[in-house]
Amino acid sequence: MGGAEASLLDLLASVRAAEPEWELRLVVSGEGPLVRRAEALGVPTTIIPFPPAVARLGDAGAGGPAGRQFSRLTVLGRLLVATPSILAYVRRLRRVLRELAPDLIHTNGLKMHVLGPRARPRTVPVIWHIHDYISRRPLMARLLKRDADRCSVAIANSRSVAEDVRAVCGRALTVKTVYNGIDLECFAPTGSALDLDALAGLPPAEPGTVRVGLLATLARWKGHATFLKALALLPPNLPVRGYITTGSLYQTDGSQISLAELKTLITDLGLTTQRVGLTNFIDRPAAAMRALDVVVHASTQPEPFGLVIAEGMACGKAVITSCAGGASELVEDEVNALTHHPGDADELAHHIAKLATDSGLRARLGAAGRVTAERRFNRSRLARELIPIYRQAVSPLN
Ligand code: GLC
Numbered sequence: 001m002g003g004a005e006a007s008l009l010d011l012l013a014s015v016r017a018a019e020p021e022w023e024l025r026l027v028v029s030g031e032g033p034l035v036r037r038a039e040a041l042g043v044p045t046t047i048i049p050f051p052p053a054v055a056r057l058g059d060a061g062a063g064g065p066a067g068r069q070f071s072r073l074t075v076l077g078r079l080l081v082a083t084p085s086i087l088a089y090v091r092r093l094r095r096v097l098r099e100l101a102p103d104l105i106h107t108n109g110l111k112m113h114v115l116g117p118r119a120r121p122r123t124v125p126v127i128w129h130i131h132d133y134i135s136r137r138p139l140m141a142r143l144l145k146r147d148a149d150r151c152s153v154a155i156a157n158s159r160s161v162a163e164d165v166r167a168v169c170g171r172a173l174t175v176k177t178v179y180n181g182i183d184l185e186c187f188a189p190t191g192s193a194l195d196l197d198a199l200a201g202l203p204p205a206e207p208g209t210v211r212v213g214l215l216a217t218l219a220r221w222k223g224h225a226t227f228l229k230a231l232a233l234l235p236p237n238l239p240v241r242g243y244i245t246t247g248s249l250y251q252t253d254g255s256q257i258s259l260a261e262l263k264t265l266i267t268d269l270g271l272t273t274q275r276v277g278l279t280n281f282i283d284r285p286a287a288a289m290r291a292l293d294v295v296v297h298a299s300t301q302p303e304p305f306g307l308v309i310a311e312g313m314a315c316g317k318a319v320i321t322s323c324a325g326g327a328s329e330l331v332e333d334e335v336n337a338l339t340h341h342p343g344d345a346d347e348l349a350h351h352i353a354k355l356a357t358d359s360g361l362r363a364r365l366g367a368a369g370r371v372t373a374e375r376r377f378n379r380s381r382l383a384r385e386l387i388p389i390y391r392q393a394v395s396p397l398n
Pocket of ligand 1: 002003004007131132157180303304305306307308
C-alpha cells in the first residue's frame, strides 16, 4: 500500500473505535491489501475496478512530480480517449452510492476527488482528503479548482499541503489540517524483524554492519537515486549496507522508476552487493524498519507528509529526512531526526556516515523519535479531529 491507503486504514480504525455505531463503507478502484485490511477492521468494501484506461491516466509525468515524461497534450489526448470509460465509471459509482445511501462521502485520492462529487446522491456532502500537492499536477489542479464548490471541506495531511490547496482552490474552500496518525503498537521498537539480507538475496552482512534503508513507493520523486549516490559517496571501509524496498504500486503512466533503471544506476555508481540490496515490495514495514538501524527518507521534492518518517520514529529508529514540505513539520533537526536538503546526496552521505559511526546518536534520536510519535502521531487523535469535521459537514447549521 502507498501512504494514502495506509493512512486511510488508520483513519477507519480510529473512527471505528470512537464511533462503533457508525456504519463505515469503503469503495475502492481495485483489489489489493487495502481491501483485505479494511475488511479485517470490519469495514465492508465494494470494489469497482477502474478500467485500464482510467487506471493508467495520470498527470504526474506530464510536468508533475514525476518530471516531464510526456506532454500535457498527451494527457489531454489520453483523457479524451478515456472519457467514455470515465462516464461509464461514474454511472457505476453512482449506482453503488445510491444503494449505500451514505450520510457523508470521504474521498481519499485525486481521481476519486473528481469522480466522487459527480457520482454522489445530490444532497450528500463530499469531503476531500488531500494527501499530495495538487498545484504540482497540471490537470488535477484545474479539475479540483473547478470542482471546489462541490466539496464541503478539504482535509490536508500537513499545513504545507493545506496552503497548497488554498492556493489552487481559493479561499472559499474550507481546508483543515489533520496530520496522519499511525498504529503505535504495530510501529513499535520491539517486535519481529525481517531478515532483509535474505529478502534481498544477499549473504548476511558482516557483524557490526549498520543497516540503512529507504522504504518508499517507486514514485520518481522519492529519491532512490539520491540515496544510491549517497551510498556510493561513503568511505569504502565504512560498514554500512543500504536497502531499497521495491515493487511497483501505481499504474499511472510514467510516474514510477523501474527496477531496471535502479539496477543500471547501481552498476553505474559502482555499488557492490556488500553496499546495497534491493528487496521486493514488503507489506510489513514495521518489521522491515526494526531490522534497520537508520530509516532514510530522501524525497527530492517537498514531501506532503511522509508517513515513513512517523513510522521510523515510532519504531525508535534514527531517521534522516529531507526537509521540505510537510515532512519538515514532523521533525526537529538534531533533536528527533537529522535533516538534509532534498536531492543533496553529499549531505545525506554525511548524515549516514555520522550515524554509522555514532551508536549513541542513533539511540538518542531513536528514543526522541518514539516520544514524538507518541505525542503527535497516535492514530486515536484522528477520530477526535475528524468527527467534528464530519458532523459539521453533515449538519452545517449546528
Ligand atoms: C501521500 C503523500 C505522503 C503522505 C501520504 C499519507 O502518499 O505523498 O507524503 O505521507 O500520502 O498522507
